[in-house]
């Protein structure tokens with residue numbers, strides 16, 4: 001039983017990562033209808049910038065984090081200026097292709113600015129097992145993972161308050177609902193896009209920190225974006241809770257399947273489990289678990 | 299009903315001068331539209347479906363650009379200043395706001411949140427905004443009762459009230475109201491127009507309203523313009539228009555029986571055009 005709980009917990013922790021990347025997708029998709037292919041690369045770029053600021057400029061951790069947030073906001077502003085502004089009213093597929101281009105640009109920029117070697121991200125997050133969990137429940141779990149989960153929870157709570165309670169948050173939801181009506185009351189879409197890409201950039205930074213602390217900052221980080229796709233199919237493209245819960249389900253599902261079913265089929269289930277699950281969902285529940293209810297008025 | 303014309307000053311608040319609007323760089327929709335709205339007036343923009351009413355309102359509020367529309371000729375002035383280069387956000391700040399055809403409420407926001415989005419451009423603090431929220435509720439008590447309901451689940455009439463209330467929250471000098479009667483039961487239409495008249499009288503809000511319901515629009519407006527195929531074909535005071543035989547026949551549905559005169563041929567052609 002303990003072993004099963006350990007498997008589930010470690011799945012949950014991996015799931016948190018998927019959730020964060022999917023969350024970035026959902027935010028941008030809701031506010032602008034853009035499927036942002038570059039979300040994973042944004043996480044990589046943020047982590048690279050963080051490490052770079054610490055290593056090359058000797059910034060202390062807190063200053064490096066603030067600096068990286070500033071860079072992500074500047075990046076959002078630049079993306080709006082150079083890319084989105086000129087593509088308003090274009091077909092979604094054109095915007096999607098633009099974000100593919102953006103992914104390559106960001107990857108290249110990360111390379112040029114910070115180099116392409118694998119970097120160690122050490123934020124002083126304690127390593128090793130959580131003694132408390134081990135002592136009280138006899139469960140082995142990494143401190144880093146607990147830290148990651150708590151951070152993600154705080155981030156999500158913070159975002160929830162931001163969206164529900166602030167004037168800007170309300171405007172973001174208004175744009176997501178009906179961008180024409182939002183324009184009509186004087187909400188500037190340009191401002192909203194900068195804000196939403198900034199938020200997505202900060203979420204990407206948190207994802208980048210977590211993944212980077214665990215496996216080092218390297219290109220494979222941008223590949224977790226591929227795992228976000230099944231998460232989105234599961235949770236629904238426009239649902240924030242869907243992104244979070246979808247990520248956890250896939251994280252847990254693939255770990256459990258790997259450990260308990262893997263031995264019978266020769267392993268490596270973890271690599272394709274998410275896609276299989278997504279396929280099942282596409283067949284039987286294409287709107288996802290939490291796909292937004294379309295309100296139909298009679 | 300009291301004729302609101304007595305309140306209208308002669309000062310022109312909005313003037314649209316011979317504007318031409320093209321969609322997608324090729325579709326010419328407005329072919330030289332001119333109109334004037336006096337301060338504190340209620341002006342009706344009438345015409346059949348597709349005549350260009352919405353396009354005219356969107357040209358004024360500059361929501362055109364979001365639909366790939368462009369003003370290619372003419373000018374628009376508000377309070378004597380050119381406004382055709384301002385963004386819709388700047389226009390809202392100047393006091394011009396549009397209530398779009400089909401209400402366009404934010405479906406997943408509550409009624410109250412919808413109203414608050416109308417105050418997005420304001421910088422005069424929460425106290426003033428909350429005062430105006432109460433003002434909106436005093437005009438539309440039904441919205442107060444339903445303030446926590448998701449707007450998507452409210453009735454058509456309530457959504458129209460939300461849309462108008464939301465516009466009011468921006469403290470507008472002028473509201474561009476697009477087809478408020480659309481899809482509403484007659485007594486609700488009456489209620490909405492009563493509120494328009496009250497807002498005009500008590501809050502001094504100027505209205506330019508587009509309507510296919512000529513009858514009710516001419517009862518509440520002081521002046522009307524009739525649009526056909528992107529041109530103003532007739533304009534006059536509401537009283538004049540109500541008595542005009544063409545308006546009676548084609549817009550108010552009052553037929554004067556078998557009239558055999560020189561205009562019949564013309565009428566026939568025009569009727570054909572409307573019906574196609």
Ligand SMILES: Nc1ncnc2c1ncn2[C@@H]1O[C@H](COP(=O)(O)OP(=O)(O)O)[C@@H](O)[C@H]1O
Nearest residue numbers: 321325327346347348349350351352353354365
């Ligand atoms: N976004 C658009 N792109 C192209 N044509 C449009 C667009 N919007 C409206 N039109 C056309 O412009 C004409 C006038 O439309 P509109 O202003 O909506 O009329 P009304 O509001 O009087 O019904 C119609 O023929 C319509 O097909």
Ligand SMILES: [Mg+2]
Nearest residue numbers: 351352399477
């Ligand atoms: Mg219309």
